[in-house]
Amino acid sequence: MTVTPADIRTAADRIRDHVVDTPLLPDEALSAMLGQPVLMKCEHRQTTGAFKLRGAANAILSLDRGALRGVATASTGNHGRAVAHAARALGVPAVVCLSRLVPANKVRAIRDLGADVRLVGDSQDDAMAEVSRAVTREGLTEIPPFDHPAVVAGQGTVGLEIGAPDTVLVPLSGGGLAAGIAVAVKALSPRTRVIGLTMERGAAMAASLRAGHPVAVTETATLADSLGGGIGLQNRVTFALCRDLLDSVVLLTEPEIAQGIRHLGRLGHIVEGAAAVGTAALLAGKVVPRGPTVAILSGGNIDPALHARVMAGADTVAA
Numbered sequence: 530m531t532v533t534p535a536d537i538r539t540a541a542d543r544i545r546d547h548v549v550d551t552p553l554l555p556d557e558a559l560s561a562m563l564g565q566p567v568l569m570k571c572e573h574r575q576t577t578g579a580f581k582l583r584g585a586a587n588a589i590l591s592l593d594r595g596a597l598r599g600v601a602t603a604s605t606g607n608h609g610r611a612v613a614h615a616a617r618a619l620g621v622p623a624v625v626c627l628s629r630l631v632p633a634n635k636v637r638a639i640r641d642l643g644a645d646v647r648l649v650g651d652s653q654d655d656a657m658a659e660v661s662r663a664v665t666r667e668g669l670t671e672i673p674p675f676d677h678p679a680v681v682a683g684q685g686t687v688g689l690e691i692g693a694p695d696t697v698l699v700p701l702s703g704g705g706l707a708a709g710i711a712v713a714v715k716a717l718s719p720r721t722r723v724i725g726l727t728m729e730r731g732a733a734m735a736a737s738l739r740a741g742h743p744v745a746v747t748e749t750a751t752l753a754d755s756l757g758g759g760i761g762l763q764n765r766v767t768f769a770l771c772r773d774l775l776d777s778v779v780l781l782t783e784p785e786i787a788q789g790i791r792h793l794g795r796l797g798h799i800v801e802g803a804a805a806v807g808t809a810a811l812l813a814g815k816v817v818p819r820g821p822t823v824a825i826l827s828g829g830n831i832d833p834a835l836h837a838r839v840m841a842g843a844d845t846v847a848a
């Protein structure tokens with residue numbers, strides 16, 4: 530099961546009326562510092578505050594509307610929010626199952642979008658078990674957060690909007706965004722480097738790529754909370770695409786991610802930790818630009834109190 534460049538072009542046509550073609554803006558400060566053009570793809574300005582709306586809208590629009598009794602998902606937040614928004618826009622009921630660890634601001638945002646939010650357990654596994662129950666008992670259709678061809682194709686539409694830079698820096702968790710962007714970008718520009726970025730601890734895709742197969746990792750608190758969670762031991766789509774298409778994966782410490790949030794914050798871009806990893810890697814010298822470089826700012830849904838603490842100098846998620 531895979532995703533082709535044609536699938537991504539089809540997705541772009543399908544979701545056109547439901548998503549924003551977000552701006553691609555120069556990061557003048559980083560460009561001057563590094564001597565190469567650095568650009569920010571502003572998905573924190575996407576409707577619902579993250580790129581996840583692209584995959585969710587494409588997946589829901591790909592379903593047989595006649596058979597649709599409703600959709601369900603488990604999510605660390607941004608995907609649930611995207612499913613809720615897309616479902617409401619398309620007139621489909623949505624159930625969103627979340628672990629009790631998901632930040633309160635994200636839970637509230639999903640409820641405000643009219644979804645039936647179910648808070649269960651304290652892990653992503655518990656939330657996913659609740660989705661399975663809803664699928665079996667209530668006849669809902671699951672919209673997975675990353676490991677689904679229509680979701681990957683939707684996320685890949687970001688790659689159609691960034692031209693053909695030398696390097697693309699993509700936040701990496703389950704790999705839907707990285708896989709989709711890599712398929713789109715490598716088709717347009719085979720020499721473009723696509724680099725996945727994630728936190729040092731608890732990064733399931735990074736550990737799985739090292740092991741050569743999907744593995745589970747222990748989750749730890751991180752500024753990049755949207756990058757937490759496993760990739761699924763039965764992963765069908767994203768593991769193979771990330772293995773085959775990513776040029777490398779770079780790991781960031783919490784202080785490095787905090788630096789990235791602060792740099793972007795000073796430029797007026799309020800982003801969550803997951804969205805700051807590309808900028809963080811450039812600031813830390815862990816990625817050396819060798820031509821035009823695009824950092825994907827994947828989302829802006831950070832708890833305002835946490836953002837304020839980081840701007841004031843905090844280097845970790847601890848209060």
Ligand SMILES: *Cc1c(COP(=O)(O)O)cnc(C)c1O
Pocket residue numbers: 579581607608674675684700701702703704705706707755756801803804827828829
């Ligand atoms: C989901 C998410 C990611 C990671 O995307 P994957 O497709 O799971 O790799 C990165 N940043 C933000 C803001 C997200 O919500």
